[in-house]
Amino acid sequence: xxxxxxxxxxxxxxxxxxxxxxxxxxxxxxxxxxxxxxxxxxxxxxxxxxxxxxxxxxxxxxxxxxxxxxxxxxxxxxxxxxxxxxxxxxxxxxxxxxxxxxxxxxxxxxxxxxxxxxxxxxxxxxxxxxxxxxxxxxxxxxxxxxxxxxxxxxxxxxxxxxxxxxxxxxxxxxxxxxxxxxxxxxxxxxxxxxxxxxxxxxxxxxxxxxxxxxxxxxxxxxxxxxxxxxxxxxxxxxxxxxxxxxxxxxxxxxxxxxxxxxxxxxxxxxxxxxxxxxxxxxxxxxxxxxxxxxxxxxxxxxxxxx
Numbered sequence: 001x002x003x004x005x006x007x008x009x010x011x012x013x014x015x016x017x018x019x020x021x022x023x024x025x026x027x028x029x030x031x032x033x034x035x036x037x038x039x040x041x042x043x044x045x046x047x048x049x050x051x052x053x054x055x056x057x058x059x060x061x062x063x064x065x066x067x068x069x070x071x072x073x074x075x076x077x078x079x080x081x082x083x084x085x086x087x088x089x090x091x092x093x094x095x096x097x098x099x100x101x102x103x104x105x106x107x108x109x110x111x112x113x114x115x116x117x118x119x120x121x122x123x124x125x126x127x128x129x130x131x132x133x134x135x136x137x138x139x140x141x142x143x144x145x146x147x148x149x150x151x152x153x154x155x156x157x158x159x160x161x162x163x164x165x166x167x168x169x170x171x172x173x174x175x176x177x178x179x180x181x182x183x184x185x186x187x188x189x190x191x192x193x194x195x196x197x198x199x200x201x202x203x204x205x206x207x208x209x210x211x212x213x214x215x216x217x218x219x220x221x222x223x224x225x226x227x228x229x230x231x232x233x234x235x236x237x238x239x240x241x242x243x244x245x246x247x248x249x250x251x252x253x254x255x256x257x258x259x260x261x262x263x264x265x266x267x268x269x270x271x272x273x274x275x276x277x278x279x280x281x282x283x284x285x286x287x288x289x290x291x292x293x294x295x296x297x298x299x300x301x302x303x304x305x306x
Contacts (some may be wrong), residue, residue, distance in 0.1 A: 002158075003128050003300070004033065004034055004035060004057075005031050005032070005033055005040060005059040006031065006032060006034060007030070007032075007227060008027045008029055008030050008032045008039075009044075009046065009047060010017065013026055013173045013174075015029075016028060016151065016174075017029075017030060017042075017045075017240055019047040019049070020043040020055065020057075021047060021055035021057055021305045022040070022047060022049060022052070022053040022055065022104060024047070024049060025175070026173055026174055027047055027048050027053075028045055028046070028047050028048075028055075029045050029046050029048065030042070030044060030045040031044045031058070032267070033059075035083060035231065036236060038200070040059045040062060041062055042155050043062075043280065044057050044059055044062045045057065045273075046060070047097065048179050048234070049169070050234075050235045050236075050259075050262065051235075051255075051256060051258050051259040051294065052294060053260060054252075054257070054262070054293065056259040071160055071256045074262065074288075085244060088189040089189060090152075090154070090181070090189055090191045090274070091153045091188045091190065091247065092153050092155075093145075093153040093154075093155055093156065093180065094153075094181055095126040096148075096154060097153075097179070097183075098131060098133060098143075098156065099282060100151055100303055101133030101134055101135065101143050101145075101156070101256055102127060102128075102132070102133050102134070103108065103134075104141070106134040106136070106138060107134070107135040107140045108132075108141075108142055108164075109136075109140035109141070109142065109160065109162065109163040110142040110159075110161045110166070110215065111123060111142070112134070112162060112163040113163050113164070113166040114126060114218070114219075115122050115163075116155045116163075116164075117219075117302065118222055122222060126218055126221070126222070129199070129221070130143065130144075130145075130195075130196060130214075130217070130218050130221075131144075131147055131198075131234075132143040132218070133145055133156060134144075135156075135158045135182065136178070137158050137177060137182045138158075138160045138175055140160060140161075141159065141160045141175065142158070142159055142160070143156040143157070143159045143179060144156060144159065144195055144214040144233075145179075146192055146193050146194075146195055146197070146198065146233075147193075147198040147202060147300060148193040148197050148198065149193075149197055149198060149201055149245055152197065154190065154191060154192055154193050155178050155179050155180045155188075155190050155192075156178065156239075157176065157177075157195075158175075158176065158177045158178060158179060158180035158182060159175060159176055159177075159214075159216065160175035161215070163212065166215070166302075170265060172303065176233075181252060182258055182276055190278070192233065192237055192242070193230060193245075193247065194210075194233075194237070194242050195214045195217060195230060195232070195233055195240060196214075196217055196228070196229060196230035196231060197230060199232070200226075200231065200245055200246070200249070201226060201227050203228060204229045206226065206227060207226075207227055207228070207249070207251070207252055208228045208230060208246060208249055208250065208251045208252070209224070209227035209228065209229045209230070209251075209252050209254055210230055210231070210232065210251055210252070210253050210254065211229065211230075211231050211232075211254045211297060211298075212231060212232050212233070212235060212255070212256060212259075212296070213231055213233075213294065213296060213298070214231045214233060215296040215298065216229075216231060216254075216296045216297060217229040217230055217231040219298040220297050220298055220301060223301040224301070227252070234261070235259075235263075235266070238263070238266055238270070239269065240269060240270055240271050241271075243270045243271040243274060244271045244275045245275060246271060247273045248273060248274070249276040250274075250276050250277070251275065251276050251277070252277045252278075252279050253260075253267075253276065253277065253278050253279065254277075254279045254282070254296070254297045255278070255282075255283070256294050256295065256296040257282050257283065257286055257290060257291045257293075257294050257295045257296070258291065258294055259294075260278060260280060260283055263278060264278055279297075280294065281297070282296075282300055285300065286300065
């Protein structure tokens with residue numbers, strides 16, 4: 001299914017703007033008109049701070065708000081018939097590249113953070129289990145490889161962390177990219193899967209715990225090994241297509257503080273043949289300070305262990 005209006009794909013920091021609602025820099029994606037490749041409007045788009053901000057102003061709302069311009073949706077409908085013959089092939093990354101990224105001897109800030117908490121042996125197991133790699137894109141950067149249930153490597157998300165705090169480095173810009181962009185691979189058709197999806201079929205009796213952050217899934221798997229911990233990578237990836245893999249399983253959703261209602265509302269749009277539950281552990285146990293700072297289950301477990 002193709003749409004005339006779509007959020008601008010990430011190409012560089014220049015493709016992200018200040019959010020008109022919360023004012024944060026480089027977090028706002030604008031909608032573009034695919035017919036002439038122009039922005040629909042400066043304020044027409046979505047803030048990626050889905051919990052803390054949640055601003056999303058669609059082209060449909062924009063045109064409805066402007067008198068006399070609703071006809072664009074009648075004369076040129078958003079949805080076009082898909083030509084099955086031209087459906088894009090899902091690209092993947094060669095396995096050897098992922099293996100190379102897991103070799104020792106390269107600085108990895110996130111791995112250092114894990115070693116400080118769990119020690120070297122436990123961290124080595126986490127690297128093997130979750131395919132934690134290292135990237136040279138930025139010194140100390142981490143690769144979270146997305147490996148699907150068939151072992152296909154969809155891509156790897158590259159992120160940079162502070163080795164002492166384990167927090168993402170967001171200044172002077174948000175350090176997030178992809179392996180296929182860093183290589184680079186032209187015209188790469190990325191179709192994301194859930195981070196940790198390759199683990200789901202290994203233990204059929206375990207319930208599945210779903211969080212947003214890859215970092216959170218990895219850390220929580222040590223404290224609560226009775227679950228298979230996977231991550232969406234972003235709330236937009238918690239969707240019908242990506243949850244088909246959970247068919248017939250029990251899935252407990254662990255939203256970050258402040259995101260409980262948002263996650264509950266998303267359940268009705270997920271693949272239905274799954275026993276979904278929402279954990280309110282954080283909401284019940286957290287302090288006012290923790291709620292204000294949007295803690296996730298990993299923050300809570302680490303703090304509990306100190």
